[in-house]
Structure formats: structure tokens, C-alpha cells
Amino acid sequence: MSGQVLVITSGKGGVGKTTTTANIGMALAALGHSVALIDADFGLRNLDLLLGLENRIVYTILDVLNGECRLEQALVRDKRQPKLALLPAAQTRDKNAITPEQTKGLTAQLAENFDYVLVDCPAGIEQGFKNAIAGAQRAIVVTTPELSAVRDADRVIGLLEAAGLKDAELIVNRLRPQMVKDNNMMSVEDVMEILAIKLLGVVPEDEKVIITTNRGEPLVLSETPPPAGQAFLNIARRLSGETVALLNLEVAPPSFMDRLLTLFRRTN
Amino acid sequence: MIMELLDKIFNREGKNTSRTVARDRLKMVLAYDRTDVSPKMMAKMREELLEVVGRYFELEPDALEVQFDREGSSTALIANIPIRRVKVDVDVDQPVITEEP
Numbered sequence: 097m098s099g100q101v102l103v104i105t106s107g108k109g110g111v112g113k114t115t116t117t118a119n120i121g122m123a124l125a126a127l128g129h130s131v132a133l134i135d136a137d138f139g140l141r142n143l144d145l146l147l148g149l150e151n152r153i154v155y156t157i158l159d160v161l162n163g164e165c166r167l168e169q170a171l172v173r174d175k176r177q178p179k180l181a182l183l184p185a186a187q188t189r190d191k192n193a194i195t196p197e198q199t200k201g202l203t204a205q206l207a208e209n210f211d212y213v214l215v216d217c218p219a220g221i222e223q224g225f226k227n228a229i230a231g232a233q234r235a236i237v238v239t240t241p242e243l244s245a246v247r248d249a250d251r252v253i254g255l256l257e258a259a260g261l262k263d264a265e266l267i268v269n270r271l272r273p274q275m276v277k278d279n280n281m282m283s284v285e286d287v288m289e290i291l292a293i294k295l296l297g298v299v300p301e302d303e304k305v306i307i308t309t310n311r312g313e314p315l316v317l318s319e320t321p322p323p324a325g326q327a328f329l330n331i332a333r334r335l336s337g338e339t340v341a342l343l344n345l346e347v348a349p350p351s352f353m354d355r356l357l358t359l360f361r362r363t364n
Numbered sequence: 365m366i367m368e369l370l371d372k373i374f375n376r377e378g379k380n381t382s383r384t385v386a387r388d389r390l391k392m393v394l395a396y397d398r399t400d401v402s403p404k405m406m407a408k409m410r411e412e413l414l415e416v417v418g419r420y421f422e423l424e425p426d427a428l429e430v431q432f433d434r435e436g437s438s439t440a441l442i443a444n445i446p447i448r449r450v451k452v453d454v455d456v457d458q459p460v461i462t463e464e465p
Contacts, residue, residue: 150393151429151444154407164404173426187397310386 099130099207102214102335103232105256107248109219111240112269115305115314117216118146119325120236122314123332125179129211132171134183134203136228137218138193141185148312149174149182158186161198167205176317181210191223196230203231212335221255229256235264236296241271241282250291265296267331272301273345297331299324300345395432395439406430413443420454421447 104117114137121133134157135143144150155170160183171181183206186193199215206213217228229235235256239249249266256264268284275281284298302324308315315325316332323343330340410428417423429444 145389145393150389150396151431154410155403159403165407175427188400307382310382310389312385312389 099209099211099213100234101203101207101232102212102234102236103217103229103261104214104236104238105217105225105228105252106219106238106245107221107252108239108245111238111245112299113219113238114143114146114216115309116236116238116267116269116299116328117143117214118314119316119328120332120335121180121212121214122147122177123316123329124212124214124336125174125177126316126329127332127336128179129336130179130209131212131214132181132183132206132210134206134213134215135185136199136215136224138185138224139187139190140218141187143216144172144182144184145312146309147174147180147182147314149184150312153184156184156186157202158189158193160202161194167202176313191218191227194227196226199227200231221252225252225255229259229261232261235261236267237264237291237293238267238269239287239291240269241276241284241287246282246287246290253291253293263294265294266291267297267299268295269299270301271298271345273347277347295342296334297327298342298345299327299331300343392431392433392442395434398434399432399439414445417445417447420451421445422449422451423447 104113104120106113117133121131125131133143133147135141137143138158144153149172152172154172155165157170159165160167160170167183171183174180174182183202203213203215213231215228215232218224237249237252237256239245253264256262266288268287271284272281276283284295288295300323302315302322304318304322305315305324308318315321316328318325321329323345327343330343333340410430413430414423414428424446427446431442431444433440433442
């Protein structure tokens with residue numbers, strides 16, 4: 097058996113790479129696939145926090161590469177979703193601590209035992225980026241409908257192509273339908289026209305992302321996932337070959353309940 | 365929906381809000397980052413901790429959580445070890461074995 101290795105990248109920081117990795121990973125696992133997540137952000141690891149696994153880390157990628165432990169020992173299995181495992185980044189060393197060849201070997205080894213290996217790429221286009229994309233067969237580019245994010249995404253798409261990853265797929269994250277409707281934000285169509293790659297999905301801006309991240313429980317774990325969670329679930333299904341229509345993000349007028357809630361709104 | 369609404373009305377400064385959970389988790393993970401303990405040492409300590417506690421309790425395999433908490437200038441180690449049941453065949457009268465260095 098040999099799984100697929102995907103890298104999730106963006107160029108710009110703060111657009112939601114790690115949130116995307118955590119949620120797509122969880123969603124793929126919920127669909128019944130075995131999934132390994134690799135945090136490739138050496139020195140600035142955060143995927144463990146988003147998954148709520150920060151207290152269960154014993155070894156990191158670096159320990160595996162240095163022969164201090166077996167790969168299996170470093171994998172943190174998720175108790176809520178046993179099909180998901182995390183390979184944590186080293187927090188004490190920087191991006192130059194490993195080489196692209198080493199990542200290649202590691203992802204290949206993981207792909208023997210998992211259906212999907214998702215690599216969470218660090219921001220930037222330097223050594224950490226080169227390490228993260230080294231073993232990938234597929235690339236997902238995350239962007240938001242903002243000038244700087246789209247510009248950086250364009251640059252990253254070029255670098256991915258140069259590295260042989262020619263069919264990168266795009267996720268437009270944190271879209272605000274009301275702002276698009278008011279012509280105050282670029283639409284998905286605008287972004288697609290500029291970047292001209294395949295669209296994998298659109299994720300609406302959602303306060304629930306902050307709330308679930310606070311608790312270390314990815315959005316897609318909720319029993320009734322909010323729109324952003326539904327969007328990630330759909331992306332996971334598309335990744336595994338299904339055809340799923342894009343979410344309807346048309347702006348609906350606020351319901352009576354919504355208006356009532358805004359009256360009582362408190363930070364939760 | 366109704367419960368959510370009631371929560372919102374009554375649980376204004378609740379203890380278990382996502383905000384306080386975030387703050388507490390962050391404090392703990394930073395306390396660990398700042399201790400700068402080597403992974404090797406942590407692994408050894410976990411192993412021995414499980415070994416000792418495992419003499420008295422039947423443990424959930426793979427469930428140990430270790431975290432650090434920081435209050436001002438002092439740091440505390442917190443270990444969460446879910447147990448299944450107390451072992452009944454423990455000989456409590458046996459003298460404590462201390463390893464010679």
C-alpha cells in the first residue's frame with residue numbers, strides 16, 4: 097500500500113495553513129482514511145496546539161532523523177480519532193536542522209502505512225519551504241482574498257511548478273460573503289482569474305474557528321459543523337476523489353434567532 | 365440552541381469558556397517550551413512514572429499527559445494518568461525498594 101503525500105503551503109503567514117491542515121486531516125480520518133500529519137515548522141510548531149495534542153508529545157521528527165527513536169514512537173495518535181497521527185516538529189531547533197532528502201525519506205516511509213500524509217509547510221519560501229515540499233506529490237495552496245496573500249500564493253505556485261508540482265490546488269480561506277456582496281472584498285472568481293489553478297474549496301470566515309482552536313478541537317469534530325467546518329469536510333471529500341458542489345455562501349438575511357442572539361452576545 | 369442562549373445570558377465570566385481554556389493551554393505549553401527539558405529526559409521520566417504508578421493501578425495504555433504549569437517564578441509538573449482500576453494484589457507491607465546510584 098502506498099499513500100499520497102500532500103503539502104499545504106501559502107507563502108504568506110497567517111492565512112490559515114495550520115488550521116487547514118488540522119481540519120482536512122481530521123476530516124479525511126473521519127471519512128475512514130488513515131492520516132499522518134507532519135508539522136514541518138521547526139522552531140515554531142503549532143499544529144500540536146490546534147489538534148489539542150500538545151501534552152502528548154514525547155519525540156519529534158528530529159529525534160527520528162537522529163536515530164533517537166523509531167518513527168512509530170514519535171507519532172502521536174489522536175484518541176478522539178484513532179486514524180489520525182501527528183509527527184511533531186522539533187521546537188528547539190530551526191528550519192536548517194533537516195534537509196529535503198531527509199523529508200523525502202520520512203514522507204515515503206509514512207506513505208507506506210498511511211493513506212494520506214499531509215505536510216504543514218512553514219511560512220516563507222526558504223529552507224523550511226524546500227524541506228516541506230520535498231516529498232510531496234500534490235500541493236495545496238491556501239490563500240485569503242487579500243492582495244498580499246494572493247501575491248504570495250502566486251509566487252509559491254511558481255516555485256511549486258519549478259519543483260515539479262505542476263497541479264497545485266487552491267483553497268480560498270476566510271472569505272466574507274457579505275463583504276464580497278458589498279464589493280469590498282475580492283471574490284473567489286477574482287482570485288481564480290489571477291491565480292488560474294484548480295479550485296479545491298472555499299472556506300468562509302467563521303468565529304467558530306477561533307473558539308474551537310482555543311479548545312484544541314478542530315472544527316470538523318463538532319457534531320453539527322458550522323459552515324467553515326462543512327467546507328473543510330467537503331474539501332476532504334474532493335481530495336479523496338468525490339465530486340462535491342461548492343458550499344452556498346450567499347448572504348441570507350438574519351433570522352429572528354440571530355437577531356435575538358446578537359442582543360445577548362457575549363464573548364464565549 | 366436554547367442552552368446556548370442560556371449559557372450566553374448566564375455564563376458571562378464562566379470558568380470553562382473557550383477564552384480561558386485558550387489562555388490556560390497557552391500558559392502550559394509556554395511553561396514547557398521555557399523549561400528546555402530534552403525530549404530524551406522527558407521520555408525516560410514518563411516511562412519511569414508509568415512504571416511506578418503501574419505497580420498500584422491498572423492504567424489506560426498510552427494515555428499519560430505531562431504538562432508544566434507556571435505561577436509567577438515557580439513551575440509545577442502536572443501528570444495526568446487515567447487509571448482503570450486499583451490493583452488488588454499489591455503487597456503494601458513490602459519495604460520500599462530504593463535504587464542504589
